[in-house]
Amino acid sequence: MAKFELKFIDYWRDNDHIKCEKVDEVIAISGYFSGEYFEIDLDKSTAIKFAKTLRTEINKITEEEDQDGNR
Numbered sequence: 001m002a003k004f005e006l007k008f009i010d011y012w013r014d015n016d017h018i019k020c021e022k023v024d025e026v027i028a029i030s031g032y033f034s035g036e037y038f039e040i041d042l043d044k045s046t047a048i049k050f051a052k053t054l055r056t057e058i059n060k061i062t063e064e065e066d067q068d069g070n071r
Contacts (some may be wrong), residue, residue: 007031 010016010033018031027047030039042050 005019007019008031008040013034015035016033017032018029020027020029022028023041026041026043028041029040030037032038
């Protein structure tokens with residue numbers, strides 16, 4: 001089986017990143033910001049709301065790109 005780690009790297013700083021994983025009954029989001037480790041644990045309903053909010057914000061960016069003709 002493949003062994004890998006999926007990290008999402010910060011747009012501005014390559015050393016800052018986050019990763020997400022299921023730990024027990026929560027979604028753990030952890031990473032490094034300005035060299036400091038952090039972790040936030042979301043229950044299922046909060047993780048779902050977070051995912052929906054991310055999609056909404058992505059759609060806003062897409063709408064702005066479409067209005068500017070930058071597709």
